[in-house]
Amino acid sequence: MKLRISALFVLLMIALNAESSEAQINYQSPPSPLDRLINAPVTPSVQLSPDGSLMALLHRSSLPSIAEVAAPEMRLAGMRINPRINGPSRSSAYLGISLKSVDESSARPVTGIPASGGVRNVSWSPDGQHIAFTVNSADQIDLYVAEVSTGVARRLADIAVNDATFGSVRWHPSSRSLLVRAIPEGRGAMPVQPVAPKGPVVQENLGEQAPARTYQDLLSNPYDEDLFDWFMASQVLHVTLDGEVKPLGPEGLALMPSPSPDGQYILIRALHRPFSYLVPSGRFPHSYTIYDMDGQLVREVARLPLAENVPVAFGSTTTGPRSMSWRADASATLVWVEALDGGDAGAEATWRDEVFMLPAPFESAPTSLVKLQLRYGGIQWGHESLALVRENWWSTRQTKTSVLDPSAPGKITKVLFDRSTEDRYGDPGSFNMMRTAQGTSVLRMQNGQLLLSGAGASEEGDRPFLRSMDLETGKMMTLFQSEAPHYERPVTVIDESHILTIRESVDVPANYFVRNLEDGSLMAVTDFQHPYPELAAVAKEELAYKRADGVPLDATLYLPPGYDVERDGPLPTLIWAYPREFKNAALAGQRSGSPFRFKNISYSGAIPYVTQGYAVLDGASMPVIGEGDQEPNDTFREQLVANAQAAIDAGVARGVVDPDRVAIAGHSYGAFMTANLLAHSDLFRAGIARSGAYNRTLTPFGFQREERLFWESPETYYTMSPFMHVDKVNEPILLIHGEADNNSGTFPLQSRRFYGALKGLGKTARLVMLPHESHGYRARESVGHVLWETTRWLDTYVKNAGTSVEVAEPSGLDL
Numbered sequence: 135m136k137l138r139i140s141a142l143f144v145l146l147m148i149a150l151n152a153e154s155s156e157a158q159i160n161y162q163s164p165p166s167p168l169d170r171l172i173n174a175p176v177t178p179s180v181q182l183s184p185d186g187s188l189m190a191l192l193h194r195s196s197l198p199s200i201a202e203v204a205a206p207e208m209r210l211a212g213m214r215i216n217p218r219i220n221g222p223s224r225s226s227a228y229l230g231i232s233l234k235s236v237d238e239s240s241a242r243p244v245t246g247i248p249a250s251g252g253v254r255n256v257s258w259s260p261d262g263q264h265i266a267f268t269v270n271s272a273d274q275i276d277l278y279v280a281e282v283s284t285g286v287a288r289r290l291a292d293i294a295v296n297d298a299t300f301g302s303v304r305w306h307p308s309s310r311s312l313l314v315r316a317i318p319e320g321r322g323a324m325p326v327q328p329v330a331p332k333g334p335v336v337q338e339n340l341g342e343q344a345p346a347r348t349y350q351d352l353l354s355n356p357y358d359e360d361l362f363d364w365f366m367a368s369q370v371l372h373v374t375l376d377g378e379v380k381p382l383g384p385e386g387l388a389l390m391p392s393p394s395p396d397g398q399y400i401l402i403r404a405l406h407r408p409f410s411y412l413v414p415s416g417r418f419p420h421s422y423t424i425y426d427m428d429g430q431l432v433r434e435v436a437r438l439p440l441a442e443n444v445p446v447a448f449g450s451t452t453t454g455p456r457s458m459s460w461r462a463d464a465s466a467t468l469v470w471v472e473a474l475d476g477g478d479a480g481a482e483a484t485w486r487d488e489v490f491m492l493p494a495p496f497e498s499a500p501t502s503l504v505k506l507q508l509r510y511g512g513i514q515w516g517h518e519s520l521a522l523v524r525e526n527w528w529s530t531r532q533t534k535t536s537v538l539d540p541s542a543p544g545k546i547t548k549v550l551f552d553r554s555t556e557d558r559y560g561d562p563g564s565f566n567m568m569r570t571a572q573g574t575s576v577l578r579m580q581n582g583q584l585l586l587s588g589a590g591a592s593e594e595g596d597r598p599f600l601r602s603m604d605l606e607t608g609k610m611m612t613l614f615q616s617e618a619p620h621y622e623r624p625v626t627v628i629d630e631s632h633i634l635t636i637r638e639s640v641d642v643p644a645n646y647f648v649r650n651l652e653d654g655s656l657m658a659v660t661d662f663q664h665p666y667p668e669l670a671a672v673a674k675e676e677l678a679y680k681r682a683d684g685v686p687l688d689a690t691l692y693l694p695p696g697y698d699v700e701r702d703g704p705l706p707t708l709i710w711a712y713p714r715e716f717k718n719a720a721l722a723g724q725r726s727g728s729p730f731r732f733k734n735i736s737y738s739g740a741i742p743y744v745t746q747g748y749a750v751l752d753g754a755s756m757p758v759i760g761e762g763d764q765e766p767n768d769t770f771r772e773q774l775v776a777n778a779q780a781a782i783d784a785g786v787a788r789g790v791v792d793p794d795r796v797a798i799a800g801h802s803y804g805a806f807m808t809a810n811l812l813a814h815s816d817l818f819r820a821g822i823a824r825s826g827a828y829n830r831t832l833t834p835f836g837f838q839r840e841e842r843l844f845w846e847s848p849e850t851y852y853t854m855s856p857f858m859h860v861d862k863v864n865e866p867i868l869l870i871h872g873e874a875d876n877n878s879g880t881f882p883l884q885s886r887r888f889y890g891a892l893k894g895l896g897k898t899a900r901l902v903m904l905p906h907e908s909h910g911y912r913a914r915e916s917v918g919h920v921l922w923e924t925t926r927w928l929d930t931y932v933k934n935a936g937t938s939v940e941v942a943e944p945s946g947l948d949l
Contacts, residue, residue: 206286212414
């Protein structure tokens with residue numbers, strides 16, 4: 135008996151070892167030319183000076199290595215922190231900065247920046263004479279400033295910036311100093327995790343409703359609380375350009391300073407205990423306090439409690455003051471908004487929000503500026519008698535923009551726009567803003583008129599525009615609109631006759647130009663080169679078609695270089711899509727995108743596989759419509775299938791798609807779509823689902839745009855969950871997921887459980903868990919491996935599948 139047990143044990147260990155050897159493979163490199171996409175040069179980001187005369191070219195690095203992505207990080211209260219420098223662990227940094235005039239002159243590099251780069255938090259001083267930024271050093275984050283006239287940067291003071299959360303560096307309106315959130319000198323060492331806990335972790339609810347969406351990286355025990363407290367510890371410092379440093383106010387947690395436009399006061403937002411194990415730090419108790427520039431307390435304006443019980447209905451919000459900021463066109467006036475409906479979008483109410491103002495010296499009661507019938511969406515300030523307020527309502531997809539007279543508060547004087555957020559063709563655009571001498575942004579006025587720029591969506595595709603608007607009459611005049619065969623978007627107004635635009639075409643990447651509005655002439659400002667000229671011959675065209683019920687759809691079709699439909703015939707095809715919900719069928723069919731955009735072959739989507747002999751239908755329309763009392767998700771599955779069938783039929787009609795060799799793929803909600811299409815149709819040979827969620831009962835308080843709770847509509851959650859219909863999945867599916875996914879709802883467990891169900895029922899499936907990757911994939915090795923996995927899956931189960939429904943055996947692996 136002992137011998138038999140020992141033999142069984144040995145066999146079991148052999149099986150376990152064999153399984154583990156298959157579970158871990160080396161990173162693989164993708165085939166050519168996919169490997170070159172990973173190494174393609176990255177176009178610099180651009181940040182304009184306040185007057186628009188200079189550009190800061192922010193030079194970006196290529197993909198980081200897996201060693202960099204795998205560096206230690208602390209996941210606390212919805213944040214991911216690099217413990218070595220007390221900053222964000224997954225924030226991309228720049229290698230360096232160059233300065234360039236908005237003309238034909240050459241750029242000049244900013245010197246004095248460490249060769250290692252690590253540049254972040256770049257901001258121009260209000261007067262445009264300096265640029266502030268932070269630099270990641272070996273064990274902290276340093277503050278730097280560059281003088282624009284000389285192009286020389288220097289470390290400004292011997293302080294350690296606390297950049298664990300946003301808002302760590304702000305210019306003072308004088309342009310002669312900065313407000314910096316720093317690590318307190320006496321913070322001490324990082325807390326050490328106890329060897330043994332003091333007791334169990336207990337949470338208790340005494341009958342109060344506190345629904346919450348699914349969040350990642352939450353606090354889970356007292357040690358997490360101590361760590362969070364330690365990383366958030368901060369002190370606001372006033373740092374002059376001469377390097378003088380003075381503390382402002384007391385130490386606190388995640389202090390966020392904001393100077394008044396006249397520079398006399400500082401508003402500081404601070405976090406407080408008690409913390410929560412249910413919601414991220416944005417819901418933690420916090421306060422708003424005003425100090426003067428000597429650090430003396432002026433007034434605590436608000437102290438808000440922990441917000442664990444915010445209703446989950448879309449449009450719901452917290453109670454008490456929120457969105458507190460300085461009025462941009464006044465010297466020192468605080469503005470905030472408060473809910474009048476208890477913050478519950480599901481409650482009946484005539485008025486939803488009320489906006490308040492409180493001017494210096496902040497001793498009086500606040501003044502009501504306006505009450506709103508919808509949820510507050512922000513204010514754009516003009517001058518003492520002009521402001522524009524936006525309000526929105528999710529359930530009706532309504533958005534309004536109205537005129538206010540701040541000098542006569544109490545009512546809306548005129549409604550400018552009242553429209554559906556789903557109506558792209560009717561979008562009037564966004565009002566242009568300009569920087570003041572104090573660094574705030576106010577409405578740009580030109581000859582007494584406001585300016586608007588927008589996408590210019592139409593049946594021809596997007597045609598960006600710049601228009602003027604007479605507030606009295608509402609009459610608009612088009613000053614510029616993009617024309618074929620280019621896609622040109624206004625960036626900023628230089629003067630009455632000139633604007634800065636960014637212009638591209640199908641074969642020419644985006645570059646900046648100065649356009650003369652009077653004669654239409656152009657002056658090139660930048661000359662960014664084609665990042666992958668060897669792929670310039672990839673063909674691109676827009677494909678318009680209709681669903682069986684008449685809803686217009688579209689997709690961008692990519693074809694391999696040198697492809698000839700008469701000679702080569704239909705191709706194996708990859709469709710990439712992402713579902714979107716609509717309440718209006720007519721608006722769901724509106725076209726998006728432009729046929730004149732540059733062929734940007736990003737490694738993160740589907741387009742690269744055109745180089746491997748596939749036709750690619752990218753961004754195929756996947757509207758899910760529910761009009762009137764019907765919700766879009768009531769017929770989610772049926773509409774997905776109808777959308778997919780229409781896309782395939784359009785490609786077949788074009789002569790480029792082989793209907794027997796089509797794959798479907800998507801990321802996040804697109805992965806959810808992919809799994810559903812494989813379960814509820816036989817349109818596809820295979821599927822590729824990345825970073826998705828497949829069991830909606832694990833997100834019971836709503837998901838994506840579904841407001842109903844699981845207990846209110848269990849049939850919706852069941853019907854839409856591919857996990858519940860694994861038995862119907864009869865096509866090969868490749869699942870890819872980052873092991874450190876922090877996106878709400880797409881826990882890595884979702885892919886693991888879905889794969890377990892697929893394997894348990896004998897389906898053809900492969901699960902690839904990417905170490906240290908989040909919802910999107912960043913490491914060079916990870917990106918290359920995803921390209922390899924996808925190419926291998928497509929070649930095995932789509933390109934070489936023939937016409938039989940039987941699946942092929944996968945090719946061998948390099949272990």
